[in-house]
Amino acid sequence: MAICVAVIDKDSAPLLIECALSSSNADERKAEQLRLHFFVHCALDIVDEKLNPAASSLTSATRSTELRELYLGALIANEDYKAFGYATNTRVKFVLVVGAGNNVFKDQDVRAIFKRLHSAYCDAIANPFHAPGEFLASRALIDTARDVLVKS
Amino acid sequence: MNAELPFELLHSELVACMFAREQETSSTEEANANAGQDESFLETTNAATKLELLGYRVGYALVERIAKELPRISTELDCMKFICKEFWSAIFRKQVDNLRTNHQGVYVVMDNKFFLLVPLSAGQQYLTASPRYVAFSCGLIRGALANLNIQSVVTATVETMPAVKFNVHVQQKS
Numbered sequence: 123m124a125i126c127v128a129v130i131d132k133d134s135a136p137l138l139i140e141c142a143l144s145s146s147n148a149d150e151r152k153a154e155q156l157r158l159h160f161f162v163h164c165a166l167d168i169v170d171e172k173l174n175p176a177a178s179s180l181t182s183a184t185r186s187t188e189l190r191e192l193y194l195g196a197l198i199a200n201e202d203y204k205a206f207g208y209a210t211n212t213r214v215k216f217v218l219v220v221g222a223g224n225n226v227f228k229d230q231d232v233r234a235i236f237k238r239l240h241s242a243y244c245d246a247i248a249n250p251f252h253a254p255g256e257f258l259a260s261r262a263l264i265d266t267a268r269d270v271l272v273k274s
Numbered sequence: 275m276n277a278e279l280p281f282e283l284l285h286s287e288l289v290a291c292m293f294a295r296e297q298e299t300s301s302t303e304e305a306n307a308n309a310g311q312d313e314s315f316l317e318t319t320n321a322a323t324k325l326e327l328l329g330y331r332v333g334y335a336l337v338e339r340i341a342k343e344l345p346r347i348s349t350e351l352d353c354m355k356f357i358c359k360e361f362w363s364a365i366f367r368k369q370v371d372n373l374r375t376n377h378q379g380v381y382v383v384m385d386n387k388f389f390l391l392v393p394l395s396a397g398q399q400y401l402t403a404s405p406r407y408v409a410f411s412c413g414l415i416r417g418a419l420a421n422l423n424i425q426s427v428v429t430a431t432v433e434t435m436p437a438v439k440f441n442v443h444v445q446q447k448s
Binding site for chain 2: 210
C-alpha cells in the first residue's frame with residue numbers, strides 16, 4: 123500500500139507531500155506524518171548520492187550507464203517503510219514511500235506511477251499563477267497523488 | 275496552415291505592445307516626477323527587460339515538459355546540445371545551425387534562419403529594430419538553462435537578418 127508521495131525541488135525544499143494516514147487519532151496522525159517526513163528526508167540523501175557519485179567510487183563506464191535513466195529505483199528501507207526515487211533532468215525529485223512488507227509494487231508499476239506524477243507536475247508548473255519554488259497547490263497534481271495512494 | 279503561426283503573431287503583438295507602453299510611460303514620467311508617485315518595478319523597467327523576463331518564465335516552465343522523456347542530461351555541454359536540438363525543434367521547429375564553445379563557459383549558438391525574424395526581412399532592412407524581437411528568445415534560453423541548474427547571461431547579435439547569434443555566458447559557481 124503506498125503511504126506517501128513527495129515532490130521535492132532542486133534545493134531540497136518540499137513542494138508537495140501527500141500522506142495516506144491510517145489512524146484516526148489526531149496526535150497519532152501527526153506523529154506518523156512526522157515520521158514519514160523524516161523518512162522522505164533520509165531518502166533524499168540517497169538520491170543525492172546517486173545523482174552525484176563520488177569520482178573515486180565508480181569507474182566512468184558504470185557511472186554513465188547508471189545515470190542514463192530518470193528512475194532511480196529503490197532507495198532505502200527501514201522496518202516500517204521502503205522508498206523509491208525518481209529525479210528529473212531539472213533536479214526535481216519524486217519519492218514514493220510504501221509499507222515495508224509490501225511486495226505488490228513491481229518495478230514497472232512504480233515507473234508508471236512516477237511517469238503520471240511527472241506529467242501532472244509539468245502541468246502544475248505551467249500554471250502562470252504558480253511561482254517557482256512555491257508549494258504546489260495544483261488540484262490536478264494533488265488528485266493524482268491521492269489517486270496513487272488510494273488505488274494501491 | 276502551420277501551427278507556429280499563432281505564436282509568431284502573438285510575439286509580434288507582444289513586442290509592439292511593450293514598446294508602445296514604454297513610449298507612453300516615458301512621456302508621462304515628466305508629468306509624474308513632481309507629483310512623487312510611487313511606481314512599481316514593472317512600470318519603470320524598459321520593454322526589452324520585460325520581454326526577457328517573460329521569456330525567462332516561459333522557458334523555465336517549457337523545459338520541464340520538453341525534457342520529460344529524455345534520458346538524464348549530465349554535463350553542461352549536454353545541456354547546451356539539448357537546447358540546440360530538442361528545445362529549439364520544439365519551439366522554433368528547426369534545429370540550431372551551429373554551436374561553438376571555448377570550453378570555458380562561453381557558448382555561441384547560431385541560427386541562420388531564426389523563425390521569428392524571417393517574416394521581417396532577409397537582409398539589412400529593419401536591422402535596428404531586430405534587438406526587440408530577440409529579447410523574448412534570450413529570456414527563453416536563460417529560463418531553460420536556469421531550470422537545468424545553469425545560471426547564465428544570454429545576449430543576441432544580429433548582423434544579417436534573419437541569422438541570429440545567441441551568446442551564452444555561464445556564470446561559474448564561486
